[in-house]
Amino acid sequence: MPASAAKLRLAETVKEADLVIDGVTMRFETREGAITAVDDMSFSVERGEFVSIIGPSGCGKSTVFNILGGLVRGYEGKVSVGGDVISGPHPSIGMVFQEESTFPWRTVLDNVAFPLEVKGVRKAERHEAARHFIDMVGLNGFEQRYPAELSGGMRQRVAIARTLVFEPKILLMDEPFAALDEQTRLLLGDKVLKIQETLKQTTLLITHNITEAVQLSDRVIIMTFRPGKVKRIVDIRLPRPRTGDVVGSEAFGRHVAEIWNDLREEASRGMAESEAGARRRKG
Amino acid sequence: MRLAGIPPLAIGFATVGLVLGVVELLLLLGLLNQFVIPLPSAVLGSFGRLFAEEQLLERLMMTGSEALAASVLVSVVGISLGVLLYKVRILALATEPWVAAVAAAPVVLAYPLFLVIFGRSAATIIAMGFVAGLAPVILKTLEGLKGVRKSLINVGLSYNLTPSQQFWKIEFPAAIPTIFVGVRLGLVFALINLIGVEFLINFGGLGQLINDLAERYDLAGVFATIVFVILVSVVIFAALERMERWLRPGR
Numbered sequence: 319m320p321a322s323a324a325k326l327r328l329a330e331t332v333k334e335a336d337l338v339i340d341g342v343t344m345r346f347e348t349r350e351g352a353i354t355a356v357d358d359m360s361f362s363v364e365r366g367e368f369v370s371i372i373g374p375s376g377c378g379k380s381t382v383f384n385i386l387g388g389l390v391r392g393y394e395g396k397v398s399v400g401g402d403v404i405s406g407p408h409p410s411i412g413m414v415f416q417e418e419s420t421f422p423w424r425t426v427l428d429n430v431a432f433p434l435e436v437k438g439v440r441k442a443e444r445h446e447a448a449r450h451f452i453d454m455v456g457l458n459g460f461e462q463r464y465p466a467e468l469s470g471g472m473r474q475r476v477a478i479a480r481t482l483v484f485e486p487k488i489l490l491m492d493e494p495f496a497a498l499d500e501q502t503r504l505l506l507g508d509k510v511l512k513i514q515e516t517l518k519q520t521t522l523l524i525t526h527n528i529t530e531a532v533q534l535s536d537r538v539i540i541m542t543f544r545p546g547k548v549k550r551i552v553d554i555r556l557p558r559p560r561t562g563d564v565v566g567s568e569a570f571g572r573h574v575a576e577i578w579n580d581l582r583e584e585a586s587r588g589m590a591e592s593e594a595g596a597r598r599r600k601g
Numbered sequence: 602m603r604l605a606g607i608p609p610l611a612i613g614f615a616t617v618g619l620v621l622g623v624v625e626l627l628l629l630l631g632l633l634n635q636f637v638i639p640l641p642s643a644v645l646g647s648f649g650r651l652f653a654e655e656q657l658l659e660r661l662m663m664t665g666s667e668a669l670a671a672s673v674l675v676s677v678v679g680i681s682l683g684v685l686l687y688k689v690r691i692l693a694l695a696t697e698p699w700v701a702a703v704a705a706a707p708v709v710l711a712y713p714l715f716l717v718i719f720g721r722s723a724a725t726i727i728a729m730g731f732v733a734g735l736a737p738v739i740l741k742t743l744e745g746l747k748g749v750r751k752s753l754i755n756v757g758l759s760y761n762l763t764p765s766q767q768f769w770k771i772e773f774p775a776a777i778p779t780i781f782v783g784v785r786l787g788l789v790f791a792l793i794n795l796i797g798v799e800f801l802i803n804f805g806g807l808g809q810l811i812n813d814l815a816e817r818y819d820l821a822g823v824f825a826t827i828v829f830v831i832l833v834s835v836v837i838f839a840a841l842e843r844m845e846r847w848l849r850p851g852r
Contacts, residue, residue: 389758406761413759417752423774423849433760436770464851484760 335362336410336488336520337386341395344381355381356393357545363488363522368514370523370531371539372577374588378546379524380416383492386522387413399488412486416493420465420476426452427461429476433484444483451479454513471495471502475509482517489521495530507533508562515559528581532556532573533565540580543588550580639820644828647821655810655822657829664799664806665833667723671730671791672837676784679735683742683780684773693743704736709794712801721804729798734791741783745776777849785841792834807833 344356355378363369373379384390386397388407399408420429427448428435434444452458455475465473474494481489495503507530514521514534525531531538532554540549554573556564564570621641627633628640651657686693712729719725749772757767799808807830814822 387755387759389755407759409761411759413755415752415755417750419750419752419756421753421756421771421774423777423851425851432770436760436762436766466852 336365336367336400337363337522338398339382339386339395340398342382342385342393342397343395344378344385344390344393354545356385357547358395359546359548360395361539361548361551363520365520366518367537368521368523368535369537369539370525370535371541372525372528372531372581373541373546374543374581374585375526376588376592377541377543377584379526379541380492382546383413383490383524386490387411410487412481412484412489414474414478414481414489414491414494416496418470418473418497420473420480422465425462425464426457426468426476429465430479430483432480447483448479451483452476454482454516455479456509471498471506474498475506478510478513482513487520489519490524491521492524493526494523496526503527503530504533504562504565510534511560528574528577529565532570532577533560538573538577540577541584543584544591549584552577552580636820639824643821644824647819647825651810651822651825655813657810657826660806660810661829661833662806663723664796664808664830665836667726667730667795667799667805668792668833668837671727671734671795672788674727674731675734675738675787675791678731679738679783679787680742680780682735683739683783684746686739686743687746697740697743700736700739704740708733709797709801712798715798716802721802723805725802726795726798726805730791730795733794734787734789737786737790738780738783741786742776742780745779745783746772748779749775774849777845781841781845781849785838788837788841789834792837796830 339362340360342356342359343354346353346355359382361369371379371382381390385393388404388411391405396403398404399410402408404411421432424432427445430448430452431439431444434447439447449458449461452461455478457472457475457479460468460472465476468476474497478491478494495506498506511534513519521534523531523534535554538552538554540552541547542549552573556567556569556573624633624638625641628635628638648657686696709729711732712725715725715728715732719728753771753775754767757771762770796808796811799805800812801808803809803812807826811823811826811830814826
């Protein structure tokens with residue numbers, strides 16, 4: 319095959335993929351030697367697709383998140399967004415963080431308007447945009463409140479609205495609901511589903527919660543425990559548009575069981591290693 | 602027990618009034634010594650005399666403006682140096698332990714040095730207050746900036762903020778509560794030293810008046826003047842709290 323044809327073929331496969339992760343490996347130097355956090359990971363996320371990455375604690379999920387967000391460098395392989403190889407935070411990517419990330423000194427309105435403010439958008443305009451997304455996450459009426467006056471779930475919705483206001487093509491979320499209780503998490507999952515159906519955004523969710531992954535995703539990428547690799551990619555065959563009712567369906571249960579089957583081995587390996595580590599430190 | 606419906610301020614005043622009443626009673630009964638503690642009523646009674654004969658108002662203004670000048674200097678210079686140490690890590694590594702040592706040192710003992718440099722003037726008093734209050738502001742500014750949550754910093758990075766946006770929109774506002782802890786500490790040290798040096802070099806406002814009155818064994822006058830020293834600090838701290846809430850709303 320001539321080089322130009324190969325290039326063309328590559329361009330065709332990449333065309334529909336918004337996010338391509340190609341052979342990404344990340345090593346950290348620690349006191350106990352070098353650790354390979356992520357090992358030769360490759361996958362792609364298509365335009366408008368909702369993909370979850372699931373894995374046990376310590377499998378390098380958050381490292382993948384930080385790499386895709388352009389917050390860490392020094393990895394092997396490449397990440398491209400709409401064909402551009404990234405070398406730092408990419409303007410098409412919006413990030414929602416696991417930890418509390420709202421600004422406590424700004425009202426909900428000014429929190430959400432923040433990305434537009436730093437880009438120099440006029441006040442009236444950015445507030446109008448912010449109001450639209452505050453409404454979308456269901457926080458209308460709370461525009462003038464400060465984060466300390468809201469619940470954890472509401473604050474995380476503020477963070478989501480703040481990311482959406484920027485209208486990123488790709489939404490990256492790192493366990494955004496990890497700190498919330500199960501019921502709130504399911505309800506927020508519904509909200510995320512609705513928003514994604516409206517905006518048709520390419521979304522990559524990092525999670526350790528199997529139900530959340532199945533409830534929201536088109537595909538679930540299962541990661542192995544250290545070094546983090548792609549173990550398997552599961553297609554979630556649940557109808558869309560989805561509602562909260564899907565959680566009770568038989569197909570849902572089958573997917574959860576299937577993923578847990580793959581994950582159990584990794585999770586127990588992770589648990590055994592962290593216990594061994596604790597024992598070593600004690601001795 | 603709940604004191605429903607009574608405003609806290611009223612309860613505060615009532616408590617002070619009650620304590621003063623009890624002290625007055627104990628003094629009158631001879632259970633406390635009037636040569637050591639003046640009668641609260643005599644202290645209150647001396648206010649008029651102090652204003653008329655001892656230029657209390659002018660002295661209050663003088664100490665007040667010295668305190669204000671020292672506070673502004675302590676805050677502006679302290680916060681700026683703290684930011685500098687945060688930005689230039691090698692400087693912080695080299696100087697932080699020394700700054701901490703200065704914070705614990707009784708700087709007031711260095712007053713003769715300041716007398717030589719600035720003369721027996723308000724400048725010496727302000728400089729002493731400034732030097733005494735500086736260290737905690739620097740240390741807490743540095744601590745506040747170093748302690749900004751990683752997730753907030755990452756939010757800024759993810760939006761590709763410029764370094765100056767990153768500092769002014771995220772790091773500095775996030776550090777304000779800790780910085781203000783330092784400013785409050787710094788101002789306490791500055792005020793104590795200010796009044797102390799006024800007393801020691803017998804120059805200036807309320808500190809000098811306390812010195813004079815103590816020499817004359819006017820106990821009631823001494824206590825009355827101390828009340829005005831407290832007033833100065835109350836005013837400064839109330840203003841500081843206002844400023845913090847204005848700079849950093851929403852807790």
